[in-house]
Each structure stands twice: as C-alpha cells, then as structure tokens.
Amino acid sequence: MAEKVTSLQVAQRAGVSQSAVSRVFTPGASVSKKTAEKVKLAAAELGYRPNVLARAMVSGKSRIIGLVVAYLENQFYPTAIEKLSNALQDHGYHVLVFLASQTSGNVEDVMDEILDYQVDGIVTASVAMSSDIAQRCQAAGVPMVLFNRSQDIEGITSVTSDNYAGGRKAAEFLLAGGHNRIGYIGGWEGASTQRDREAGFLAALKDAGTALFARETGDFQTEKARAAALRMFDVAPDQRPDAVFLANDHMALAAMDVLRFDLGLSVPGDVSVIGYDDVPPAAWPAYDLTTVRQRANLMVEETVAALMEHIDTPETANPRRVAIDGPLIIRGSARVPEGWTK
Amino acid sequence: MAEKVTSLQVAQRAGVSQSAVSRVFTPGASVSKKTAEKVKLAAAELGYRPNVLARAMVSGKSRIIGLVVAYLENQFYPTAIEKLSNALQDHGYHVLVFLASQTSGNVEDVMDEILDYQVDGIVTASVAMSSDIAQRCQAAGVPMVLFNRSQDIEGITSVTSDNYAGGRKAAEFLLAGGHNRIGYIGGWEGASTQRDREAGFLAALKDAGTALFARETGDFQTEKARAAALRMFDVAPDQRPDAVFLANDHMALAAMDVLRFDLGLSVPGDVSVIGYDDVPPAAWPAYDLTTVRQRANLMVEETVAALMEHIDTPETANPRRVAIDGPLIIRGSARVPEGWTK
DNA sequence: ATGAAAGCGCTAACAA
DNA sequence: TTGTTAGCGCTTTCAT
Numbered sequence: 001m002a003e004k005v006t007s008l009q010v011a012q013r014a015g016v017s018q019s020a021v022s023r024v025f026t027p028g029a030s031v032s033k034k035t036a037e038k039v040k041l042a043a044a045e046l047g048y049r050p051n052v053l054a055r056a057m058v059s060g061k062s063r064i065i066g067l068v069v070a071y072l073e074n075q076f077y078p079t080a081i082e083k084l085s086n087a088l089q090d091h092g093y094h095v096l097v098f099l100a101s102q103t104s105g106n107v108e109d110v111m112d113e114i115l116d117y118q119v120d121g122i123v124t125a126s127v128a129m130s131s132d133i134a135q136r137c138q139a140a141g142v143p144m145v146l147f148n149r150s151q152d153i154e155g156i157t158s159v160t161s162d163n164y165a166g167g168r169k170a171a172e173f174l175l176a177g178g179h180n181r182i183g184y185i186g187g188w189e190g191a192s193t194q195r196d197r198e199a200g201f202l203a204a205l206k207d208a209g210t211a212l213f214a215r216e217t218g219d220f221q222t223e224k225a226r227a228a229a230l231r232m233f234d235v236a237p238d239q240r241p242d243a244v245f246l247a248n249d250h251m252a253l254a255a256m257d258v259l260r261f262d263l264g265l266s267v268p269g270d271v272s273v274i275g276y277d278d279v280p281p282a283a284w285p286a287y288d289l290t291t292v293r294q295r296a297n298l299m300v301e302e303t304v305a306a307l308m309e310h311i312d313t314p315e316t317a318n319p320r321r322v323a324i325d326g327p328l329i330i331r332g333s334a335r336v337p338e339g340w341t342k
Numbered sequence: 343m344a345e346k347v348t349s350l351q352v353a354q355r356a357g358v359s360q361s362a363v364s365r366v367f368t369p370g371a372s373v374s375k376k377t378a379e380k381v382k383l384a385a386a387e388l389g390y391r392p393n394v395l396a397r398a399m400v401s402g403k404s405r406i407i408g409l410v411v412a413y414l415e416n417q418f419y420p421t422a423i424e425k426l427s428n429a430l431q432d433h434g435y436h437v438l439v440f441l442a443s444q445t446s447g448n449v450e451d452v453m454d455e456i457l458d459y460q461v462d463g464i465v466t467a468s469v470a471m472s473s474d475i476a477q478r479c480q481a482a483g484v485p486m487v488l489f490n491r492s493q494d495i496e497g498i499t500s501v502t503s504d505n506y507a508g509g510r511k512a513a514e515f516l517l518a519g520g521h522n523r524i525g526y527i528g529g530w531e532g533a534s535t536q537r538d539r540e541a542g543f544l545a546a547l548k549d550a551g552t553a554l555f556a557r558e559t560g561d562f563q564t565e566k567a568r569a570a571a572l573r574m575f576d577v578a579p580d581q582r583p584d585a586v587f588l589a590n591d592h593m594a595l596a597a598m599d600v601l602r603f604d605l606g607l608s609v610p611g612d613v614s615v616i617g618y619d620d621v622p623p624a625a626w627p628a629y630d631l632t633t634v635r636q637r638a639n640l641m642v643e644e645t646v647a648a649l650m651e652h653i654d655t656p657e658t659a660n661p662r663r664v665a666i667d668g669p670l671i672i673r674g675s676a677r678v679p680e681g682w683t684k
Numbered sequence: 685a686t687g688a689a690a691g692c693g694c695t696a697a698c699a700a
Numbered sequence: 701t702t703g704t705t706a707g708c709g710c711t712t713t714c715a716t
Contacts, residue, residue: 004482006693017703022695029695032701052458053395053404054693058708062395064438071424073622078420082413085439094459096406097427097437116394117436140346222622253626261627280415280564284595285603286628348709359687364711371711374685396709400692 005048014042025050056118065307066114067095068107068124074220074250075279076294077125080147083300084123091308093120100127108133115140121307123147128190129156143310143317147303148294150192155319157310159302162323163193163276166292167200169328170245170274173290175208176337179272183214183241185228185255187248191220194247197276201245213241218251225251229258233265242271243334249275249282249291256287256333272334278326288332298324347390356384367392398460407649408456409437410449410466416562416592417621418636419467422489425642426465433650435462442469450475457482463649465489470532471498485652485659489645490636492534497661499652501644504665505535505618508634509542511670512587512616515632517550518679521614525556525583527570527597529590533562536589539618543587555583560593567593571600575607584613585676591617591624591633598629598675614676620668630674640666 007021014021016035023029024039031039042048056062065088072078085095098114100107111133114122122137122144129146131153137144138155146158174182184201187194205212216232218225225246233240246252252275259265259273267273275282278293302322309317330342349363356363358377365371366381373381384390398404407430414420427437440456442449453475456464464479464486471488473495479486480497488500516524526543529536547554558574560567567588575582588594594617601607601615609615617624620635644664651659672684 004693008693018693019695019704020702022693023702026695030701035701049454049458051399051460051693053398053460054708055695056395056708057393057399057693057710058695060708072420075417075420078414078417078423081420081439082441085441086443089441094455095439097409097423097439099424099427099431101428112391113436116391118393118395257627281623285599346709350709360709361688361711362686364709365686368711372685377685393709396692397711398692399694399709400711402692 005046007048007050010039010042010046010048013046014038022050060118061120062118063093064096064117064119065093066098066117066119066122068098068100068110068114068122068127070100070125070127073222074248074277075281076148076248076250076277076296079279080125080296080300083296084147084303087300087304091304111136115142120311121145123303123307124149126191126193129153141314143307143314145303145306145310147299148193150196150321150323157306157319157321159299159306159322160193160196160324161292161294161299162325163196164200164203165323165325166276166328167197167202167245168204169200169292170197170276171201171204171208173328173330173334173337173340174243174245174272174274175204175210176340177243177272177335178337179243179335180210181213181241181243182210183216183232183244184212185216185218185225185232185244185246185251187218187220187251189217194220197247214244218246218254220248220251222250222254225254226258229255230262233259233263233271240271243273244271245274245276247276249277249279249289251275252289252291252333253281253287256289267333268335274334278329282329283331290331290334291329293326293329295324295326347388349390349392352381352384352388352390355388356380402460403462404460405435406438406459406461407435408440408459408461408464410440410442410452410456410464410469412442412467412469415564416590416619417623418490418590418619418638421621422467422638422642425638426489426645429642429646433646453478457484462653463487465645465649466491468533468535471495483656485649485656487645487648487652489641490535492538492663492665499648499661499663501641501648501664502535502538502666503634503636503641504667505538506542506545507665507667508618508670509539509544509587510546511542511634512539512618513543513546513550515670515672515676515679515682516585516587516614516616517546517552518682519585519614519677520679521585521677522552523555523583523585524552525558525574525586526554527558527560527567527574527586527588527593529560529562529593531559536562539589556586560588560596562590562593564592564596567596568600571597572604575601575605575613582613585615586613587616587618589618591619591621591631593617594631594633594675595623595629598631609675610677616676620671624671625673632673632676633671635668635671637666637668 150158216228218228275291282289492500558570560570617633624631
C-alpha cells in the first residue's frame with residue numbers, strides 16, 4: 001500500500017532541496033519555472049500532497065472554520081450550512097462541525113474543543129453566546145461571527161435578517177387585512193430572533209393602536225407549537241384570534257395543521273397565518289404560507305465576508321452588526337388586503 | 343490578550359518536565375497522582391489546552407472524520423448528519439464537511455482535499471464512488487464507509503436501508519390494495535438506492551403477475567419530480583395509473599401536490615401514493631404520506647461502529663455491506679387493504 | 685514514575 | 701532563486 005509521501009521524498013526524486021518543494025506548493029513563493037516543473041513531476045509520480053496539518057502547525061493557519069450548530073430541525077439551518085460550507089470552500093476553508101446539544105456538553109465545552117483544533121475562525125449558528133466565551137475567543141485571537149443571532153456584546157460581529165423590520169411587516173400586513181384579534185406565538189425566549197421579531201410586531205401593532213389579542217410560546221419546536229396553537233385556538237369562537245404570526249415557519253406549518261386538521265378551521269377564511277424564514281415547505285401548495293423571507297444567500301455572503309476580513313486583516317476589521325432586510329412573501333395563508341399583490 | 347499556552351509553559355510553572363505534562367493529558371500514560379495534580383493546577387491557571395493539530399502530527403491520528411455530502415435538499419441528510427456528528431463527538435471525533443457540488447470540483451478533487459487533512463476516516467453520504475477513489479483511500483490507510491449508498495466494489499463497507507426489501511413492501515401494499523395500474527417514479531439513475539428500490543418493487547410486481555403500468559424519472563429533485571408526475575398523470579383518465587411509488591419522500595410530496603392541486607385528483611381516492619424515507623414532513627397531516635422508513639438512528643449507529651472498528655483494529659476489521667430493514671409506515675396517502683392496519 | 689532527546693512534515697528566516 | 705537551519709507543540713522511546 002502506498003505509504004505517506006513527504007516533501008523530502010519528492011525533493012530527493014526531483015534533485016532539489018526540501019524547502020524548494022515547499023515553495024512550489026506555496027502560492028506566493030519564488031521558484032524558477034524549471035524547478036517548479038521538476039518538482040511537480042516528481043510529486044505527481046509519487047502522488048505527493050502537502051500535509052495540511054503540518055502546514056497549519058508552523059504557519060498558524062489551519063484553514064479550518066469551526067461551525068457551532070444547536071439543532072437542524074428547523075430547515076433554515078441545513079440550507080444555510082450548505083451555502084456556508086460552499087462559500088468557505090471557495091475561499092479555501094473547510095467547516096468543522098460542532099453540535100451544541102445536551103449529549104455533548106454545553107456551549108462552553110464545545111468552544112474549548114473548537115479552540116483545540118486551532119481553527120482560524122468560528123461561526124455560531126443560532127447559539128446563545130455568553131460574553132465570557134466571546135472574550136475567550138477574542139483573547140485566543142480567533143474571530144467569531146454570530147449567524148442568525150445578535151448579542152448585546154461589545155465588539156462582536158453578527159449577521160441576521162432585520163428581524164425587527166420583519167416583525168413589523170407581518171403586523172402591517174395583518175392590520176391592512178382588517179384583522180383586529182391578532183395573536184402571536186413566540187419562539188424560544190432566549191433567542192434574539194424571537195425577541196426582535198416580537199418587538200417589531202408589537203411596535204407596529206401599537207402604532208396602529210391595536211393591542212395583542214393573545215400570546216403563547218412554541219419554543220421553535222413542533223410539538224410545543226402545536227400545543228400553543230391548541231391553547232390559543234381551541235376556545236369559543238368569540239375568544240378566537242382571527243390572525244396569528246409565528247416566530248418561524250417551522251412553527252407556522254405546525255399551527256396550520258392544527259388549525260385545519262384538528263380544529264377544522266379554514267386558513268385564511270377563519271384565521272390568517274404568517275410565518276418567518278421562507279423555508280422550502282412554506283412554498284409547497286399544501287401550505288402556501290405567507291412569510292417573511294430570510295435571505296440566506298446574502299446572510300451567508302456577509303458572514304463569509306466578515307470572517308475573511310477579520311482573518312486577513314484583524315487590525316483594520318471592525319466588528320459590526322449586519323441586519324439584512326427580507327421581503328414579505330405574500331402567499332395564500334393570510335388574507336390579502338386590497339391593493340396588495342402576491 | 344492571552345497568548346497561546348504551550349505544554350512547556352505549564353511544565354515550568356508546575357516544576358516538571360514537558361513530557362510529564364504531555365503524559366497527564368494522555369489517557370493511558372503513567373503519572374503519579376501528585377504530578378498529575380500539580381500539572382492540572384498549573385494548566386488550569388494558565389488556561390492550557392493541548393493543541394490537537396500538534397498531537398495529530400506526531401501521533402498520526404487527527405480525530406477528524408471527513409464527511410462528503412452531495413446536497414442537503416433531501417431532508418433525510420440533515421437529520422443524518424446531525425445524528426452522525428453527535429455519535430462521532432461521543433467517540434471523541436469531529437466531522438469536517440466537504441460538499442461535492444459543482445462549484446467545488448468533482449468528487450475526486452474533494453477526496454484529495456480530505457486526505458490532505460489527514461482524516462482518520464471518511465463517510466460519504468450519497469455520493470457516487472469510483473473504485474479508483476476507494477482504492478486510493480485504502481492505499482492511504484484511511485477507512486471509508488458509504489452511507490446510504492452501496493457500491494459493487496470489493497472490500498468497501500456500506501450502510502444502507504434494505505432498499506430492495508423496502509421496494510417490495512411498497513409493491514405488496516399497493517397490490518394488496520387492489521391496484522392494477524401501478525406507476526413508478528425513479529430517482530437519479532446512478533444511485534444504488536434508486537436501483538435497489540426499483541428492483542425490489544418490480545420483483546414484487548412480477549411475482550404477482552402484474553406489469554408496471556408507467557415509469558418516469560424524477561432524479562430526486564423537486565421540479566423534475568413535478569414534471570414527471572405531470573407526464574404520468576396529466577392524461578386521459580383511462581390512461582392514468584391508480585397508484586404510484588416514488589423513490590423518495592421528497593419526490594412523493596411534490597407528486598402529491600401535483601396530483602391534488604394541479605390536477606384536482608384525490609389522494610388516495612383517485613391515486614395511491616407511497617414514498618421512501620419517512621422524513622418529518624411525511625408525517626405532517628397535510629400529506630400523511632405512506633412510506634418506507636429509513637431507520638436513521640440504526641444506520642448511523644452501524645456507520646459509526648464500522649468506522650471505529652476499522653480505525654481501531656484495521657487488521658481484524660472486515661468490510662461488510664449492512665442493509666437495515668425498515669418498516670412500511672402506513673398512513674393515509676395510499677388505500678389501506680383489508681386486514682392491514684395503520 | 686520521570687526527564688532528556690528525537691522527531692512528526694512542514695514553513696520561514698537567513699545565507700549564499 | 702536556492703539550500704541550510706531552526707523551530708511549530710506535541711508524543712514517544714530510552715535511560716535513569
């Protein structure tokens with residue numbers, strides 16, 4: 001079996017020094033055309049490829065980005081991971097995945113593990129971040145960007161959609177549709193997405209002089225969202241909201257099922273439903289969910305750009321909080337006000 | 343800012359040799375209780391953590407598993423990745439993700455990149471594998487297991503569901519339901535899952551003396567599956583199949599939408615539909631899809647077990663082809679034959 | 685049980 | 701442009 005081929009072996013075969021080989025495989029190095037060719041030939045014959053780990057040790061750059069994810073149930077994340085991983089591959093980086101679930105300890109432990117791998121940067125997708133952890137990364141000189149979460153921590157870059165504005169859009173649409181018994185089913189209360197979406201939603205309601213009619217929490221989970229929907233809608237008709245905004249599509253889809261199949265209500269005839277994310281199933285005809293789109297492509301682009309900037313030019317890179325505006329995608333699950341078009 | 347702490351610094355602070363520190367952080371090494379305590383204290387004070395990359399260089403074990411994925415559209419994969427990553431974390435490994443998409447070159451290039459990272463093992467999820475590549479990995483001494491794909495290559499371990507048996511189950515259920523104009527919409531023809539599912543399906547049909555009524559290809563993609571469904575069902579009623587089996591749920595969901603919303607047909611009144619995978623949306627009331635379940639948990643367990651075996655005891659580990667039987671989950675999208683129960 | 689010393693495969697000064 | 705030399709931070713003999 002073909003054993004590990006080192007740069008030294010290539011050097012010997014090509015009749016050059018080991019460092020010459022190293023130079024040939026280092027983008028910006030100075031080598032003559034002739035040497036380069038000799039080396040490349042020898043390398044090809046031997047099947048040589050540089051050892052990334054050895055390179056990482058001496059150069060201090062592993063070309064690995066640590067990605068911390070909490071859960072993948074919400075389909076927004078798989079999509080985002082795919083795009084993120086792709087974008088980073090184009091920059092010569094690869095993604096090392098860390099799941100911050102119960103079985104593997106808490107976020108703090110995970111961050112330690114990440115740092116052990118000498119990653120060049122960290123992306124946390126929807127994970128609560130203590131300022132303590134953030135500081136440790138900063139101390140270690142490892143840039144971090146929060147994806148789909150913002151945090152009130154000085155000097156930490158985050159990329160989100162404009163959740164506040166998105167919440168407003170949902171409310172304005174419902175208001176324009178003539179609804180006046182409007183409910184809200186929130187996500188996990190610790191999430192900035194939940195807070196900001198609700199804040200925008202409530203602000204727009206308030207601006208219109210309307211009070212929230214009902215509120216429940218679904219914790220971003222299917223079963224809890226179903227339970228929340230039942231609590232809110234399995235009541236006397238005159239106690240029932242005529243519209244509901246849910247903090248994400250995942251919950252909105254579950255709520256639509258409860259409304260239509262458990263309670264026999266019509267959507268949007270009896271109740272208008274709006275979600276947030278615009279995950280693929282939201283567009284499926286069986287749901288046709290009106291929702292605020294998160295522009296995953298843009299969010300990923302900004303994330304990668306920020307990360308590269310922090311890695312390449314740490315001195316000049318300044319932390320920022322990017323909030324990307326997303327459109328309300330008008331479909332059939334909420335009554336369409338006069339003058340608005342799909 | 344806290345600079346990088348090395349084992350040497352810890353050693354000096356603890357008043358021991360650098361190798362003593364190494365031993366304390368190496369599970370099976372011999373250190374006295376006293377030294378261990380001194381070292382641990384010093385390490386804690388300094389915030390020392392071993393550098394995984396340096397360890398990998400000398401030990402030859404990176405504790406990194408390369409994962410090659412083609413696409414994450416099919417929701418079976420995100421789920422599987424999450425479980426896989428979790429299981430590997432419990433064994434002290436982490437997953438480095440490689441996407442084998444167009445933008446990043448073909449599978450071959452990706453495999454080279456993976457090997458550059460000195461991974462201890464490779465899992466390929468639904469990726470076509472040439473015997474050439476497989477051999478290169480074997481030559482490099484890196485164990486590989488194929489997840490959800492089998493391949494006719496000598497000596498390569500794969501873990502799949504029992505797709506042939508699953509295909510049979512779908513056919514038998516449809517047959518028992520009294521259907522006699524049965525159609526099949528296949529996935530990407532290069533996939534072993536597609537081939538095996540169809541082979542089992544056709545075999546059961548043949549056993550019953552029934553011929554396939556119609557066949558189309560959906561390539562495992564939403565849009566192509568929609569188009570295939572339209573070709574198959576947008577015809578004169580007497581030319582229309584009364585049942586259809588699709589090679590995965592992703593396509594089955596799309597087909598149900600076409601049937602009900604584009605063509606105004608009733609499911610299962612006019613047409614029975616069966617899918618394969620049992621992804622979460624299959625259970626949603628709006629679809630309530632009858633489907634063959636892939637037991638992701640078991641598949642992941644087997645994958646991890648095989649991988650660990652190949653890594654820990656390469657001599658005694660023998661390649662195997664694991665096919666895990668999965669039940670037919672009877673829901674509402676296909677007529678339930680007398681005597682069968684949900 | 686512990687320390688000294690020799691690398692793992694590579695990059696990055698530094699000379700030449 | 702090239703070769704020589706010195707490490708990167710760690711594990712692992714080998715003595716002691």
